[in-house]
Amino acid sequence: MGIYTDKETIIDEHLAAFSINKEIPKVIEQSALKALSHYPELKHTHIRFLFSRKLKKSVMAARPVINTLLQSHDKRVYDILINPVFKLTQSIEPIHHLPADVLIGWFGHELGHLMDYEQRTVWGIAKFGLLYWLSKGYVRKAERVADTFAVNRGMAPYILSTKEFILGHSELSTRYKQKIARLYLSPDDIVELVSEMEKKTQPEKEELLADETALAQSTQEEDN
Numbered sequence: 001m002g003i004y005t006d007k008e009t010i011i012d013e014h015l016a017a018f019s020i021n022k023e024i025p026k027v028i029e030q031s032a033l034k035a036l037s038h039y040p041e042l043k044h045t046h047i048r049f050l051f052s053r054k055l056k057k058s059v060m061a062a063r064p065v066i067n068t069l070l071q072s073h074d075k076r077v078y079d080i081l082i083n084p085v086f087k088l089t090q091s092i093e094p095i096h097h098l099p100a101d102v103l104i105g106w107f108g109h110e111l112g113h114l115m116d117y118e119q120r121t122v123w124g125i126a127k128f129g130l131l132y133w134l135s136k137g138y139v140r141k142a143e144r145v146a147d148t149f150a151v152n153r154g155m156a157p158y159i160l161s162t163k164e165f166i167l168g169h170s171e172l173s174t175r176y177k178q179k180i181a182r183l184y185l186s187p188d189d190i191v192e193l194v195s196e197m198e199k200k201t202q203p204e205k206e207e208l209l210a211d212e213t214a215l216a217q218s219t220q221e222e223d224n
C-alpha cells in the first residue's frame with residue numbers, strides 16, 4: 001500500500017462513541033466519525049461505509065440494504081458506497097487524499113440521505129428509488145433534503161467546503177460540474193439556508209425539514 005496508509009489516526013473518545021454499529025475503513029474513519037457525530041439520531045443505526053468500484057458517475061451513494069428493509073425498522077442496514085478514487089481530467093486521486101473538510105461534508109450529505117430514508121417505510125423507500133430514477137425534479141428535491149439535514153445539524157461549513165471544492169476544481173470535468181450545479185444546492189443556496197435556519201428555533205427547524213421531506217415525497221413531480 002502507499003505511504004499514506006501508515007499515517008496513524010488516533011480516534012478520540014468523543015468520536016469513538018459514534019462508531020457503534022458502524023463499519024468504516026480505517027483510512028476514512030476519522031472523517032466518517034466526525035460527520036456521524038453531527039447525527040446523534042444515527043448513533044445506533046447499522047451503517048457500512050464501503051469502497052465500491054461500481055459507482056461510475058458518482059463519488060458516493062447512500063442506499064438501504066434491500067433485504068434488511070423487510071425486517072423490523074431497527075434491523076435496517078444502510079450502505080454508504082464510496083468510489084475509492086476521485087477521477088480528475090489529468091490524474092486519479094485516492095478518495096482519502098481529499099481535504100478532510102471536503103470528505104466530512106461529503107459524508108454529511110450522504111448521512112442526510114439516510115435521515116430521509118429513516119423517516120420512510122419500506123414502500124416510501126421503494127417510491128423514492130423509483131422517482132429518483134424517473135425524475136430529475138425529484139432528484140433535485142431529494143438532494144436538497146440531504147443538504148438541509150446536514151446544514152440543520154451544524155454541518156454548513158463542511159457542506160460549503162465540499163461544494164466549493166467541486167465547483168472550483170479546475171481538474172474536474174465540466175460535465176460533472178454542470179451536473180452538480182444543475183441538481184444540487186449551490187454555495188449561495190446553502191448560505192441562504194444557513195441564515196434562514198439561524199432565524200429559526202429548533203421546533204421551527206424540524207418543521208422546515210418535515211416540509212422539505214414532504215416536498216420530496218410528493219408524487220406530483222414536474223420533470224424537465
Ligand SMILES: [Zn+2]
Pocket residue numbers: 109110113143146
Ligand atoms: Zn446526494
